[in-house]
Amino acid sequence: MPEHLKTFEHKKRNWVGKPLKRKEDLRLLTGRGTFMDDIRLPDMKHAATLRSPYPHAWIKGINVSEALNFPGVRGILTGEDVAKMSNPFPVGVPVPPKYYCCAIDKVRFVGEPVAVVVADDRYVAEDALDLITVDYEPLPVVMDIEEAMSPEAPVLHDNIGSNIYSHRFFQYGDMDKAYKEADLVVKGKFHFPKYGSTPIETYGVIASYNPFSEEFVIYNNYQGPFVNHSLVAIALGIPENKMRWIVPTDIGGGFGTKTGLYPSIALIALAAKKTGMTVKWIEDRREHLLASATGTDRVTYMEAAVKKDGTILGLKDKAIDNTGGYIRAPEPGCAYRSTGNHTGGYQIRNLDREVLVVGTNKCLTAPNRGYTCQELYFSLERMIDLVASELGMDTAEIRFKNFIQPDQFPYTTATGGIYDAGDYQKVFQMALDKIDYKKMREEQRKAREQGRLMGIGFSTVVDPSVTNIAYVTLALTPEERAKGHPKSGSGEAVIIKMDPLGKVHVIACTNPQGQGHDTVISQIVADELGVHPDDVTVSNVVDTHDRVYSITTGSYSSRFSSVVTTAVVTAARRLTEKMLKIAAHLLEANVKELEIQEGKICVKGSPDKSMQMRHVAGTAHWNQAALPEGMDAGLYETCLYTMPTSQPPDELDRVNSSNTYGFMAEAIVVEVDPETGEVKILKWASVHDAGTILNPALLEGQVMGSCAHGLGGSLYEEWAYDENGQCITASFQDYLVPTAMEVPKIDIGHVEIPSPITALGSKGAGESSCMSVPACIGNAIADALAPLGVTISELPLSPNKIWHLIQKAKKKR
Amino acid sequence: MAGRRRITVKVNGVEYEREVDPKRLLVDFLRDDLELIGTHVGCEHGFCGACTVLFNGRSIRSCLMFAVQADGAEIMTVEGLAGDGKLHPLQEAFREHHALQCGFCTPGMLMVAYELLRDNPDPTEEEVRLAIAGVLCRCTGYKQIIDAVIAAAPKMRGK
Incomplete structure (x- = not known):
């Protein structure tokens, strides 16, 4: 990592890390929310x-x-x-x-x-x-992604002349050399479906x-x-x-x-x-x-150049994204958002990419929880299993073989991502232990002897958070970019103030949708200022005339835990600094001699020389003449923090497309009913490294919710169209959202590897398993159906689809 | 306006008399005419369950009923749960177990959970899942809701 990038010291905390009950709940539980x-x-x-x-x-x-x-x-x-x-x-x-x-x-x-x-x-x-x-x-x-590129296809937009909105080639490392050194090349084609998140409020x-x-x-x-x-x-x-x-x-x-x-x-x-x-x-x-927004559906062709021992030397892929009837911002972002983490958790140094973004007569797209990564990892993690299968290797072993090692962090990927911290082995091992992997393989062997279709799937993926807006400019070539204005950044603003009676109010602009940001902000501020979280109030809505915000402000790309927390800590420290200066002036002491203890600012070693923090606040507001010369009155501090790791792409198209990089391992055991195609989940372990845990109850909520989203995309949800272009899933009767009957028990685990580049060591956690579950369920079902010679290359895996795959395989035999 | 009907409805113990259009949905009547905005609309076709209220003691989707059908009925909405500035034990359990995130489906969830625990004071996990399966939640993955309902059961029995 470049020397100039800021790193933080992490200290022990009283409130951060506790499952504090949410401030938001009192209004939401009593019908007093304002939607x-x-x-x-x-x-x-x-x-x-x-x-x-x-x-x-x-x-x-x-x-x-x-x-x-x-x-x-x-x-x-x-x-x-x-x-x-x-x-x-x-x-x-x-x-x-x-x-x-x-x-x-x-x-x-x-x-x-x-x-x-x-x-x-x-x-x-x-x-x-x-x-x-x-x-x-x-x-x-x-209606079909690949047919859209055909010269015979109806053209949607005459001014473009084809249905291709964006087309680029990228080369990282030396893929020709990787092919030469490879013992074999494994190929796959994958189709990731079009689905959304359908928030219950429209x-x-x-x-x-x-x-x-x-x-x-x-x-x-x-x-x-x-x-x-x-x-x-x-x-x-x-x-x-x-x-x-x-x-x-x-x-x-x-x-x-x-x-x-x-x-x-x-x-x-x-x-x-x-x-x-x-x-x-x-x-x-x-x-x-019909017409709001879905995630982006994608067809991927992928090749892996591998050694016999399972080492993956390089990848070549061609991804075709479909943004529907038009392309609208932030698209073509889906094609580029995961650039920095395109090779996942593995030491893959060579990559050739071709990216196409096309239009069809379907609903338009928007980021969908996990944005880009469920598409990427469905192909990458299925590919890892295909390689293992070709080599006759264990699917866990091949992952360990290729993981980035704990002593390699910070790790710069071939595509320019700077992974801040991680221990992928530890996270994956915990997932294996949770499902009792060896025993499961033994049970699978027995099940197969009885003709039962049992499968074990993994996905081990890097969870990027805090988008660096620079990535969107990858739609242009380095030459085209050089002619325009560069883009970069991930900034988020926070204002903290202490009122004349000594209570704290934080003004943020993260616009939360249930993540509990107000609660976590008060936990952080309580630690920083030595007050109780109940003494901190938070106002956290967008008003573009009244709020301080940046072009990157909002709740998306799991930004809160990394960038907002750092802005909160920085603003709170600026406030503390100012209060210490005022107290030093009033107590006729040196700032360095002062410390904060239980609502008081004291001179170290002289207990009689102290003053209440609220009196400092009172002076700042009510007796402005008593402040040190040149100091602004009042107690308001602002921080608009952008992560220094958010840099524009370089001339080789390398970009640190996100800023913090968590990790997760899913391990899922399934059984497929050969008669009906129905999938039953027998075991599910989901282990996460989101860095320092801010509030374990909230984190569990995020992980469970994202697992349910991933499950929906894997088995149930699809924005489906008939061949005439009619959407056939325009009600919740047809668009199947998982209910309490479908989401199974999930054994969630955490490994905390703090990020050195955020104030509290936390990394993103909001999108999490949305990225990893579709690949994992795909792998588990592929493993279950392997004895029948069925391969899995698309989602969602409805009973109907699986039944057809089984029948097709039977006919072939 | 011609065709309007006068109805009397008791909501959360308070009697209301209003004139309504025959085609006015019950949920619009609750939200717009009575200003009880705690009940939410998520789909208007009876699948998401966000608009669930108790109608003469039974949970119904208020987006699938007309207000005129509620003439003479007793209705309970989320606003009827807490009293005297104190959360109902069920609401307390939801808070304790972090059983809500955005809170949009929560009024419907609370209504079906309240009905369940009233009729079945000691439900199994499977019974809880079944009872709340008619209300869709996209935030929680349901686990913490199930935990909350199970934890609320003994508190409601003791109430």
Whole structure:
């Protein structure tokens, strides 16, 4: 690691590490939370959105006259208005499609907005939708990722001329040499499905526009604002400071899905501007399951060059991402976000990558908890098992063989990632012990003798957190990047203040969606200032006019534990420093002689020379003349912390795409019913290194939740379409979310290897098993079905799909 | 407005008399007319369970009923659980076991858990899973909810 990068000393703490009960719970348990739909403004009208029933069609005309005359309707916004009133959203690809917040002359996926009705209430608005007539001219559709690249495929965007949004090649190390030195090359093809996180609270927006000041005020449940506030301002053609976003105290789940909200923010803003009304729109579930956002589905071709002893010398892969009818920011991020950790936990020094991002007539994408990594690791970890199978090696042994060693940290990967700390062997060994691996293999042997299909799967993956925004610029070549402005950073801002009576208030902008940030912030501040967590209050919502924030602000990429905690600690230390200076001045002592003890600042060794911290605070606010000369009055300190490891990509396309890198090992034992294809999970161990544990109860919640998401993506969830482009999973009856009956018992373990580059040693933990579970379940089922000659290369593994795979294999024999 | 119907509903022990449109959903009536916004809407088609309330003692999806159907009924919502500034033992157990994250499904979860423990004061884990299976949660993976309900059982028996 470069010398100049900041490292932290970690000290013992009283509150951090304890399972403190959450501050947030008192309002949420009693029905007193404030979610998006709970916001009611004076004179508020209600919107409903007309959506395309066609996956691909010209819009020849729209007739809204009957709807406009419907009693209670206040106005209607159509694509024609949107084209006049706004611009396409910018997106970081060489030739962007013209993506507006509403279809203009062509629809490109089922559910794309076509018009917005504003009415006195939601019932009227929805009824009026039926009175709008749209003249569509249907076009041929393209639904398959690989067919989208064919020269014969229907083209979605004439200005691009093909369905390829982004295409790049990358070379790291020397793959030719790896091939030469290899004893064999193992090949695989993998298809990762399109699924989402479907937060139980849907999207919501309330927008108003003042035509005199030309300002928008927009309430929304976006999990940012980060870069997308700027993008919406550009789309609306207004200066950024003329658009205020306010997010309510509570967001009912985000998981990345809610970053897909921003086009709807622009849409409702335009409806408000056109009608002159305050307009509220709450997405319904059907709209959500048609047109909100999914994770990115991907086809990967991968080759591994390996030695007979299991050493993996290099990888070559070609990944094709599908972003649907358009490409919108932060895409093509899915193709590049995991660049720094592309080789996972292994010492693989050679890599050739080809990246393609294509369009089909499907719903658009957004980051989905684990963003990029479930796609990456499904192919990488399945590949590891394929190599083991080719070599007749044990699937645990091959992982140990290739792991980065504990004494190699900080470890710089071939692609530029700087892994801060880890002990992968220890984490994986704990997972093996938890399932009693040797015994399981013995049981598997016996089961196979009885004709039962039992399988053991692993995935051992690096968990990147705190995105460095630099990675998005990899969509451009080094030459193209050199012509533009570089991007880098991961900053997050915190303000801490002590009020005149000596209590502490923290103002943050992380916009949590249930992660318990307010509780953890008060634990950290309590430790730093020597106060009780109950004495710390936290206000933690986005208001782009009132809050200090950075372009990277928001809750995504598991940022809180690493970057926000460091900002909190730094701000608290600045506050302490100022208080010590004031106390030293008042006590006529030297700052170095002072210490803080139980709410007092004392001169070491002179117990009579001390003063209460609240008196220091009182002086700072009420007797400003008594402060040291030149000092600002009051007690407010700010820190906008960016991790120094967030640097732009270099000329060889190497980038530290995240900042802290945790690790996790999943070990899952399954049994597959050969008659029905149903999968039963017999054992599941999930072991994590998230660095220093901040609050074990909250961490367990994050891990369990992410395991359930991973399970959903592995076995149940898919945003499915028929060959005509109709989405066939537009209700929770068809889009299957795991219930309490499906999520099994999971044995969770932790190894704490503190990060040297965060103030508390903590690394990210929010996305965690979403990245590792799909690969692990895929591996377990592949192992179970191996005696039948079935290979697993796609998800979700529904009973139906497994049954077909078994029948196909039987026919072959 | 023509066709409006006058209904009387008792919610959390308080009697309300209101005029409603026949097609007004019960959940909209609770949230918008009575301003009891603790009950949440997650899907409007009866699958997610966030809008669950107790209707004459039984859990129902308030997005699948019209307000007029509630004429004369007694309803309990999440706002009816805690009293005198003190959490109900079930709410206390949810807090103790970190059984909620974003809190959006929580009102529905509390309602089905309350109904379960009222009717079955000592449920097995499987019975708890079955009882809450009609409410979807995307944050917790359910484990801590199950732990909380099991832990609340003896406290509710002793209440």
